[in-house]
Amino acid sequence: MFESAELDHKLSKAEFDAVVPDLRAKLLDMQVRLGRQNHFGVLVLINGVDGAGKGETVNVLNAWMDPRHIRTHAFGTPTEEEILRPFMWRFWRALPPRGSMGILFGSWYSEPILRRVERDMGRAEMDARIDEINHFERMLAQEGVLILKFWFHLAKDVQRRRLRALEKNPLTRWRVTNDDWNHFAHYDRFREVSEHVLRQTSTGHAPWVVVEGADERYRSVYVGRVLLDAITKRLDADAAEPSYAMPVAPIAPPPLDGVNLLNRLQPAQTYPPARYARDMEQLQGRLAMLVRRKGFDKHSLVVVFEGMDAAGKGSAIRRVTGALDARVYRVVPIAAPTEEEKALPYLWRFWRHVPRRGRLAIFDRSWYGRVLVERVEGFCTEADWMRAYNEINDFEDQLAKSGAVIVKFWLAVSPTEQLRRFDERAATPFKHFKITEEDWRNRDKWPQYVPAVCDMIDRTSTEVAPWTLVEADNKLFARAKVLRTLCERLESALK
């Protein structure tokens, strides 16, 4: 990986002065085009060895380009806010919206590489991390993000000389810390680990660019040139509207005998109101105690409600929140994405709402919109919703790894009962606002929703995040089942 970056690459001052004015002008033009075309965001990762000019290069880029359209994020030790959430949370927040550039100085590569160098991470955990990273970057690429990963490299003797030179100069002495020399003592191991990681994560859609960092003029121009070439090429290609989809094999067709997960359920269940009142009080008390338990500060609770219109999602949610202190939970209603949200990868708007430990987030509709409404209505391509199953599983896996308990409900109402509720809403003045033309249109698409729901349950019911089907024609039964399931899942997590 580093062969070509140990050749003492250099640019003389004269060469540098000759190329820079033109390069800067072209970079600025490119930025204008990027913003005007507004088709994709550019994510620039800056990583590598100490003393190889990472920080200086970021400064140069900001000086050469229009800094209003670049956002630079430096990631050091995680803040408390960040520690209490999944590892990737802080990086999601830093993703560049379409039409702009984000420079990430220290990225999802830094922590695993350093921990592996210090033998604080085993080979298997490292390989699992590499796998997660590859899934994540592939998802970004398929969402249209252009990913440019720079690795700043120095040969061992060059790094030694550079650290010594910085130390000798009173003006730069402050930049060499004990940490730098400690890292240098592990140079060989660091090189071996990072070479492994780079090779495993250098892909066609997100290849590493290794930059020899010794000569400031050389590395600045080289990085500028790579940015210019890569972004210009993509701008030209996007104008030609290429297709970015992997080939898609069709998902399994629905059962031939018409028997499916939904029509096998018995949505109508009996539940005597007197028993409901007693059970509800007990269940709400139980849930309230559970989220106050000491152990809950190591966990969070993520609850997803999905179901056809008028299935009773809202009223079930109110029964859950009725048990809770308003400071610990947040209800997140999911509607069509805003302009801001549309400018970022699909899952971004859900990552925003990931709760910290000790808290709950209740999603009234969720990321499953992609494999439900977006699939049925054709709001995204087949390739998009097909890959969404894996992306969603990865997302929930990361939530679970950070301690989240994930509970997902499909509220199953029968078509007859839905019709009854629609009519009731239409007839009751104060429920009038709850029924729209769109509800009737969705109802017509019931036959298309059924296979989408069954595929969703088959493909995203995982060990860490199983679906619970809730028979919802009887609202009392449904609410009690929801609360009971939440209590049981929390109890088993807090055991």
Add this chain to the structure above:
Amino acid sequence: MFESAELDHKLSKAEFDAVVPDLRAKLLDMQVRLGRQNHFGVLVLINGVDGAGKGETVNVLNAWMDPRHIRTHAFGTPTEEEILRPFMWRFWRALPPRGSMGILFGSWYSEPILRRVERDMGRAEMDARIDEINHFERMLAQEGVLILKFWFHLAKDVQRRRLRALEKNPLTRWRVTNDDWNHFAHYDRFREVSEHVLRQTSTGHAPWVVVEGADERYRSVYVGRVLLDAITKRLDADAAEPSYAMPVAPIAPPPLDGVNLLNRLQPAQTYPPARYARDMEQLQGRLAMLVRRKGFDKHSLVVVFEGMDAAGKGSAIRRVTGALDARVYRVVPIAAPTEEEKALPYLWRFWRHVPRRGRLAIFDRSWYGRVLVERVEGFCTEADWMRAYNEINDFEDQLAKSGAVIVKFWLAVSPTEQLRRFDERAATPFKHFKITEEDWRNRDKWPQYVPAVCDMIDRTSTEVAPWTLVEADNKLFARAKVLRTLCERLESALK
């Protein structure tokens, strides 16, 4: 994963009889179209629990379709030929050429799942295997293969009843073995392991289709319908010529200062002929002894020679083979692919020549053609050669895992020396045949080959398969360096 396959799906005899004639006719038409279009091969994997009708379904498919265009491969315990080669070797041999179908009964999934069930494989190794499988299937999909993966499932009580029923019937008793009941004793663990594997390997381009196996009529029609739909859809799509490429970020541009791995070398080295004669004798003897060493039967040796025309590949190879017993080595000259080879994924023609343990294969040019001549001449798309670096690393990784020692030589000749050799060849009658118009055309493309060679070395010099750059203007020096490197690599492997 199995939710929808535990619903007791059934087809009555009347329903079955009503749909099958039409289904068979359509399957036959589809086969004809597949062969006539001749754009892609179809790979069908058959896996799942015992007694769920895997074998019967394969028979049904062969009965319903034209068996001349389907090849069925059953994979049981590996043969000796197979054990002595990398794990994936036997599956590569079974890949269907374009225009045809291959049914793999028991595939790369069987062995890891069974070993994991029997706790003969840890979690980390399993995850590494899943990763390999995903790389492999993505490569196949990008090479145009349509992959259809069927998993035959039975709920636990259904499997118990089915095994008992088979046992009771004297005609089918033979089909239930002790192994079947042993497997059944591990039903829960088998289900858990296979669910994990299915979920991790169900991708947009190669999703799993789970088939409830209890009812013979149901499962046969279901599988037939999936095949028909999936292949027809792809035939229609291929007619519309879609693009299957992932978005590609450009590879790093060449160094700005013109310094690169090749022009930093000193191709002209001195080597007194007297010393050469002495060294050569000693080195050839050393190599001959090494491949006769007892430990070599756990290894194989894969040697790759690449270099510009007239760099001396042939003569270096003759010095290597001069040391060897003709029964243990094979020289594989790589020219343009044949029609048969073109009908299969790119790496297929190299997998064919993978040596068994205790043997050597010497490649005169190799799989690196994709990132050299094919890149430079535009014989494949940019996306194809960009992903080739990873695919080649995966390939060599699998060779190494099976015990292969991989040694790769780039014979670096200078343009001046090449010209001298060309002229010599043109002037010497018995060397005349060695110089063609194409050699001169390639020489003109030298400037395009240089970055391709540097990228290749940067991106495919791995721990298990590093490149050795050989200064080749002096043939004596080059040959001795080749032999010495081979001896050293073998010695360190046999230590």
